[in-house]
Amino acid sequence: MPHDDPDPARLGDLLHAVFRRLRRRWAEQLAPFGLTPHQFRALDALAGHAGAHRDDRAGTCRHGDGPGALRVKDLADALRIAPRSATEVVDLLEGKGLVERVPDPSDRRATLVALTARGAELRGTVREDRRRESEEYFARLDPADRIELERLLRLLAADPPATN
Numbered sequence: 001m002p003h004d005d006p007d008p009a010r011l012g013d014l015l016h017a018v019f020r021r022l023r024r025r026w027a028e029q030l031a032p033f034g035l036t037p038h039q040f041r042a043l044d045a046l047a048g049h050a051g052a053h054r055d056d057r058a059g060t061c062r063h064g065d066g067p068g069a070l071r072v073k074d075l076a077d078a079l080r081i082a083p084r085s086a087t088e089v090v091d092l093l094e095g096k097g098l099v100e101r102v103p104d105p106s107d108r109r110a111t112l113v114a115l116t117a118r119g120a121e122l123r124g125t126v127r128e129d130r131r132r133e134s135e136e137y138f139a140r141l142d143p144a145d146r147i148e149l150e151r152l153l154r155l156l157a158a159d160p161p162a163t164n
Helices: 007-035 035-049 072-079 081-093 117-138 144-158
Strands: 100-102 108-117
Touching: 007 035, 007 072, 007 117, 035 072, 035 081, 035 100, 035 108, 072 081, 072 108, 081 100, 108 117
Parallel strands: none
Antiparallel strands: 100 108
């Protein structure tokens, strides 16, 4: 099949192969820190980066900068996992001293999950390490190819238009 009309199934296979490789590298990168991808994503969400993989309507990736506290249900929504799974992640992170449960000032019956200073520091270290690893991985692409890859991935990651 000519390269100017690639097989969509082959494109899917290639995307899947790249995803598997990145996921494996990411898990290997987190292992020395004693974290899983879900645990790190929880730290990131609590640090105000719950929207790190969501774009606004203009296609701009939104990143918060301030630490935040979330209810477990909101953390589960941010991570796109079940609340029960989020509770397990929080329990593990709390056991490592990376997060703490604090009273919700707006509802005495509710509890929030917040980063500890240790959790915020570890998150920063891991993010910097991930940036370096990503630079190394994508170094084989020239800057124009990186820009085009990001454009295409954003297009594919966006919600498809509604069909009537």
